[in-house]
Amino acid sequence: MGKWHCRTPGGRLHAFDQAVTSLKTESASSGEWAIVLGENGVTTQEPHREALRSYLMAVRALDTPSEPDLFIPKIIEVLLRHELQPDTVRWLGVMQKRYDDAQKDLLMGEITDSYGTFTPRECFEMLAYRNHLHYDIDREVRAQEMGEFLAEMARQQGSVYANVLTNLALYVRCLGRDDPATAYWFVQRADGEPSAVEWLEINFK
Numbered sequence: 001m002g003k004w005h006c007r008t009p010g011g012r013l014h015a016f017d018q019a020v021t022s023l024k025t026e027s028a029s030s031g032e033w034a035i036v037l038g039e040n041g042v043t044t045q046e047p048h049r050e051a052l053r054s055y056l057m058a059v060r061a062l063d064t065p066s067e068p069d070l071f072i073p074k075i076i077e078v079l080l081r082h083e084l085q086p087d088t089v090r091w092l093g094v095m096q097k098r099y100d101d102a103q104k105d106l107l108m109g110e111i112t113d114s115y116g117t118f119t120p121r122e123c124f125e126m127l128a129y130r131n132h133l134h135y136d137i138d139r140e141v142r143a144q145e146m147g148e149f150l151a152e153m154a155r156q157q158g159s160v161y162a163n164v165l166t167n168l169a170l171y172v173r174c175l176g177r178d179d180p181a182t183a184y185w186f187v188q189r190a191d192g193e194p195s196a197v198e199w200l201e202i203n204f205k
Contacts, residue, residue, distance in 0.1 A: 007069075009078045013176055013185035016075050019061060020173040021187065026055040029166050056128045059162045062169050063121070072099055072168055079172070082181040087197045094204065095172050102164045108157045113146035118154055120161040126151070127158030171200060 023029065027048075061070045068074040076092050076099075084092075102120055111118040118126070130139050143151035174196035177186035189195075194202075 009081060010185045012069055012075065012078055013182060016070055016169075017173055017177070017186045019058070019070050020169050023055075023058045023062075023166060023169060026058055027051045029055055029163065056162065059124075059165050060128065063124075063165055072165065072172060075172055075176075079176050079179075079182055082179070084179050084181050088175050088179040091175055091197065091200050092172070094200075095168055095175070098164075099168055102161065102168070106157060107160050107164075108153065111150060111154050111157060113142065113150060115142060118157070120157065120164075123154045123157035124161045125158070127155040127162075130155075171196070174199065 061067070062072050065071055065073075073096065076096050079092060080089065104119065106118070106120060106123075111123065126139055126143065130143060143154075146154075173186065174189070176182045177189060178196040
């Protein structure tokens with residue numbers, strides 16, 4: 001496999017670049033979600049099942065600490081081993097903080113049941129492991145005990161967490177792509193496309 005061996009630092013960056021490129025094609029990443037509590041119970045709207053399953057698999061690969069080849073904090077660590085531009089280092093620090101914050105910030109509000117308060121990742125797992133990636137009986141029991149509405153809230157919070165990770169992966173990829181020290185491992189941006197730093201300065205004012 002030569003220079004692209006995935007266990008080398010450069011190989012990991014190249015694999016991450018490919019994974020993010022693939023992630024951008026996932027239709028469910030921009031799908032519509034809705035939850036309504038009415039007279040007839042809870043009704044929900046979410047992306048098509050197969051599209052959602054594919055998207056969840058792609059996101060999970062970026063957020064599995066025991067599988068570090070694509071794990072976002074590990075990719076940031078690999079990038080920081082290089083002699084990067086000061087702006088790249090600064091923005092990678094921002095991205096790491098955003099990842100850390102995402103582990104505790106429930107953007108749809110706190111969700112608590114008899115087992116405790118959900119973390120964002122637990123919400124993602126409630127979405128992924130009840131009826132998409134595989135069936136987990138413990139999560140199914142918890143969902144039944146907490147009630148249909150709260151269970152759906154947890155699932156939709158899981159979709160928000162997935163979206164946060166998707167955006168983080170895109171930002172980190174762009175930072176690695178645009179820095180001279182690591183650009184070799186990434187497919188370069190198209191002519192006329194803003195640089196990562198320009199893009200981040202606009203989106204993080």
